[in-house]
Amino acid sequence: MPYDGQVYLWPDNQCSNPLPLLPFMITFRRLFTIGFHSLFVVCLLLGPIVPTLASQGEGPAISRRESGVTITYQGMATAVDHELALDVITDRIIHVVARPLGNTVQPSHSLMVVDSLRRTAGPWQLEETGDQVLLKTPVLTAQVAKATGAVTFLDKQGQPLLAEHPRDARTFTADAYDGDAFYRVRQHFTISDNEGLYGLGQHQNGVMNYRGRQVTLLQYNTMIGVPFLLSTNNYGLLWHNYSITKAGDIRPLLPLSAFRLYSKEGQPGWLTATYRDKDHPESVWLSRPESEIAYLYLDDQSRLPDSIDLVRSQVTYEGALESPYSGLHRLHINYSGYLKVWIDGQLQEDRWRESWNAGSFEVPLAMEAGKRYAIRMEWLPDGGQSYFGVQWQRPLSNSDQTRFSFDSEAGDGVDYYFIAGEDMDEVIGGYRHLTGRAPIMPRWAFGYWQSRERYKTQQELEDVAREFRRRRIPIDNMVQDWSYWPEHDWGSHAFDSTRFPDPEGMIKRLHDQHYRLMISVWPKINEESSVYPLFRDNGWLYMRNIYDGRRDWIGKGYTSTFYDPFNAGARQGFWNLLNEKLYQKGVDAWWMDASEPDIHSNINIEERKSVMQPAIGSSARYYNAFPLLNAKGIYEGQRHTDPNNRVFILTRSFFAGQQRYAAAAWSGDISSRWHDMKDQIAAGVNFSMSGAPYWTMDAGGFLVEKRFHQPNAADLEEWRELNARWYQYGAFLPLFRAHGQFPYREPFNIAPEGHPAYNSMRYSIELRYRLLPYIYSLAGSTHLHHYTMLRGLAMDFPRDARALGINDQFLFGPSLLVSPVTERGATSRALYLPEGTGWYDFYSGTYHRGGQTLEASAPYERMPVFAKAGSIVPLGPAVQYTDEKPADEITLWVYGGADATFTLYEDEGTNYNYETGKYSTITFAYHEGTKELHIGSRQGTFPGMLARRKFHVVYVQPDQPHGIDTASRITKTITYSGKEERIMLNKTNK
The missing domain is CATH 2.60.120.380 (Jelly Rolls)
Known part of the structure; x- marks a missing residue:
């Protein structure tokens, strides 16, 4: 290929091109009457000079850049005309962008990737062979086929991880919407024969492994689209696109x-x-x-x-x-x-x-x-x-069995980040490097949350709060659902003074009883609302729904619309409203309902797009990003207003990067049915495997059949059993919250004291509070080390083929295997114990080998929970609320059979001082060979930290079963003052 006459400068410290160099020669076509088929470049003594790599024959043009390489395909019979850019972000992350030549489409605003993205890659290399261009980091290679531009990713051993199909005429299809020109974008990939694929948000089809399945990435009540795919082959793919997208098997239904x-x-x-x-x-x-x-x-x-x-x-x-x-x-x-x-x-x-x-x-x-x-x-x-x-x-045809695809309605090209890791946790760490670290939720958020649809008056809410304290059922959080405002004034966030005459006093009394209050804050504003003129006149509203005249279902029905969080002024205006009407009154947490946005339920998707007009572009391009910007406004607003008080946001919809805004998701308006309870398991676990660490659901289900309103005896007992089983499951989630339509959802309104359902719900809540040292430590690890609390079995057992598709079990942290009961009347259930380790019944301590299906006991008041051999689980004291007292005595349950470690994390619990290093950790390590427990020296400090405490150790072995429901024998008690301790567990306590 003749030289094009350009000189390419090599960036500083990158003069290590492995291709043969001809020293001190620069070729210029103007100086010669013949063309050159190879271009040789050098580093001149003047300083670093950069050439392109040689292009052979009629191949693509290849240009090295400071952070990667650009390869241009034009007029080639083997490839569509396009420009391919690969950028090294870290040693484990490569950004791939492919756009058509002559592209006039404006690039999308980057919303999911953090503005402060750090490129931390070490030295990387660019090599060229006869038919390949290789971009290499120490642990990852992107191999580009010169003929087609298809990229294959290889691990450090040279084994393929994921491979693009060559782009073709259907990869980029020019389209437009609402004056916005873009491409419909499609990319196919080849996957390996046996890998499991997870993530992609939250979906209600009961599917755990998305291999061979179709997934629609769309924000919709009970559905959450997060364009992040996670593989058991230890890679992830963040599809950098905000539009409605089909993933997996994208063939039309x-x-x-x-x-x-x-x-x-x-x-x-x-x-x-x-x-x-x-x-x-x-x-x-x-x-x-x-x-x-x-x-x-x-x-x-x-x-x-x-x-x-x-x-x-x-x-x-x-x-x-x-x-x-x-x-x-x-x-x-x-x-x-x-x-x-x-x-x-x-x-x-x-x-x-x-x-x-x-x-x-x-x-x-x-x-x-x-x-x-x-x-x-x-x-x-x-x-x-x-x-x-x-x-x-x-x-699926045989060839389609190894295909996974993305098909997006709108974008400016193929755009994704490929992330490699040593394990799936490291891959999620790469995702959060790109999209933001998850803050630690306030400690009180890990306690129990009580909600119902809805507390209609101040009196109702306060009566329930007092009843919990009277019955001594542990609880931290009360929730005020929607419609606390005057009927016509939806959007004002003003309390209706006839039903809530003293909201400041109500919140103060709740705080005095050690409650926090979360309140519903819809992004919706009625046309008759007192704040409507302000938002309308500032251009902060989506006005189409007003002009369409759609009415909601409240009272006489009101025309309404939603504010536009893509508009920075609207975000600030919305926060100013919440701050004035709610935060300054003492509200502690935000419940962001209908954040899809659900401007009007049950209109079709095209109509949904028509009533949403983001300030930064078309709804076709940005449809899925509404909840991300909605959370951003509240998080940044509160942190600016009150910088050291931790934000907590619960949202019905969620997008990539939203974890950085202290946002948790719940699964929306699911039904109070056994099938919906079961479907939540795969929905929540895949959401967590999408890199979003905090998830919950309405324990008990939201929507209720009429037969439960005034139930006969059989229906009443089913209702009680259903809630008991749902509470058992909810206690082992990152957040534990009961909510739903009538009947009332408090344990004492579901069943009377002494009933098995009441006993079970109370037991689940009390166990949750004993698990707080374990749970809060997982939250610390989530922030510090990008850990995932709610885990599919594939995360810890990726080579156990039987574990990859299990959709009704999960791991809560590294140690606890949770198997909810989702069938009425069941007193046992079949479950799988993953291979490669042993398992102890959490309640009795009975040991079972791994790699088997077990018919496990599941009496009415307990669901099966197993502790992994080689685990350390800290249990704290019984408390009524999270800050009742410090965990001055912790019981360390040490499960023998393999080495084990666990790090106890502690901080002040309510502020952001941990961001400046004010926290402490204590690492426990058990050595199976020596039967020794090592308690490491305490690292770090924070105000109010316990100087001394007791650790009680319960040592569980196959021949020495102890469970949390048995009269367990304490093996050792250690008074700990921050210095390391070594304890031999095969010697009895003295």
Whole structure:
């Protein structure tokens, strides 16, 4: 390739190009009458000079830059015209951007990656072979194919981790929305045969391992899209895009009519839909053929029969399905109301969701091409507007089994960060290096939270708070849900003085009883709100919903819209409002509801985009980032107003980087049903594996069937059992919070004292408080070392193939294997104990070998919890609230069978002094070979730190079982004053 006449300067200290150099020669085409096929460059004595790497034949143009390399493809038969840039961020992180040549699309504002991103890479190399360009760090290689531009990432042993498919004509598709020009962007990757894939936010389909599955990255009530993928092969991919994105198997879902359908009489072409009176099923109102079931949004309701009253209906779809494909199919079903699905007479699902808040699930179905499969679906809409849709995925081909893709609606190019690590925790550390370190939540946040929808008066809330203290049930946090304002004044965040006559006094009295108060702060403002003119006149609102005239469901119904957090002035204005009306009255924490934004429920996605007009660009480009900017405004506002008081934010939606704003997520308006409880397990764990450490859900479920409002005896006992099981599960989450619609959600309103449900809920709360030293230490490690508290089994057992897809168990920290009970009436459950270690029953101390499926005891008042052999679990004293007293006596449960370490973290609990190093750590190490426990010297100090304390040691071995429910024998007691101690655990206490 002839030289283009340019001189390229080599950056300082980077004159170590491994290619052959011809000293002191610079070639210029103007000086010669022939072209050169190779360009040789040198470092001149004048200082560093930089050339490009040689380009061979008709290959791409390659330019080294200070932080990486740019490779330009133009006019090549083997590659689409585009510019590929790779930048080294750290030794383990490489940023990849590919954009079309002649690109006129404006680059996106970077929101998820921190402004202060540090490039900390050591020396890296750029090499060229005949057909490859290699960008190498000490632990990671990006190998670029010269012919196509496809990038393959290799570990330090040269083994492939992930490989791009070559970009083609469908990678960049020019598009526009609301005057914003962009590309629809698609990138395929090749994955290995046996890796597990996790993260991608929170989804309600019960899927743990996303290999071969489709995931929609979209902010929606109960759904959270976070574009971060985590692999058991110890890499992650942060897809740097803010638009609605399909990930994984991105092939379009097929409509029901893509099957060959048969009516219940066997006629080809449709299913038979029969509409009946649900109270008199023998009364048939209408029977008609239906080949599409797609009643997904408000504007689909008109396609339901005009003459049918959905509230009174039972709809049955009957017939058969026949596929042109053989293999594993997946039915994707969206629904509200009651829905049962049978295939060939076998009940597959029995579900319920409130009519206005549709849920989703998948039904796997192995089918043979040309064979009929009987289907029957019974739908009870349970509301005037209900939703039901059926789509499906055809089987994956063999080649598609190793493909994982991203397909985004809007962007300025392919843009992602590849992160490698020694383990999955280190990969998440790389993600947080890019998107921000997670602050430590205030210590009181790790106590128990009580909420209901809703405390309607000041009196109600205070009565509940007093009752907890009277019954001596531990608790730290009360929650005031929405509508504490006058009906018309949604958005003012002003207390309704008729129901909350003395909010300052109420909050002071709560504080005096050692409570904190969290309050609901919607980003929504009614047109009749007292603050509407201020926000409208400053251009801080999305005005389309006002002009569309949509009304909400409160009182007479009010037109409303949301403020625009992409506007810095609007963020400040919103914080000023919260500060004046709430924070200055003593409110401690923020509950950011509807932060998708849910400007109007159940409108379709295109309409959702039309009512959102971000200040920085189109909603098509920035749709998923609303919750990130919403949290940013409150976090920065409070830290500016009150710099040393820890922020706590609970938000219904979440995006990449939001952890840096002290934000936790909860899983939205799920139903009080066993199936929804089970679905939360995979939803929460995958959210945590997306790099977001703080997650919770409404223990007990939010939406409640009418049968529980005035229950018969059987329904009442199911309600109590359901809540008992949900509390058991909730106690082992980063945050433990009960919430939901009527019936009231306090333990004493669910069951009377002495009832097994009451005993169980109380036990779960009390155990939570004893676990505080363990939990708060995990929070410290989350901030200091990017740890993940809520862990999929794959994080600690990535080579145990049986663990990779388990969706109903998780690890809470390094030591505790948690297996919630999600079936009514169960007194045992099958669970898997991962291989490579032993496991102790947490309650009894009974030992079990790993690598086996166990039918574990699960009596009404306990769910199975196992401690890993080679663990140290600190339990603190029983307390009524987190700051009742210092943990001056801690019991160290040491589980033998392998070496173990644990670091106890402590600080002041409510301020940011830890950011300047004011905290302490004590590291415990158990050595299995010598049976010795080493208590290290205390590192660090902070105001109020205990100078002396006692450690009681309980040593658990296979032949010496001790559990937290047994009369355990203390092996040793040590009075600790900060100096190291060594204790032999095979000698008895004296």
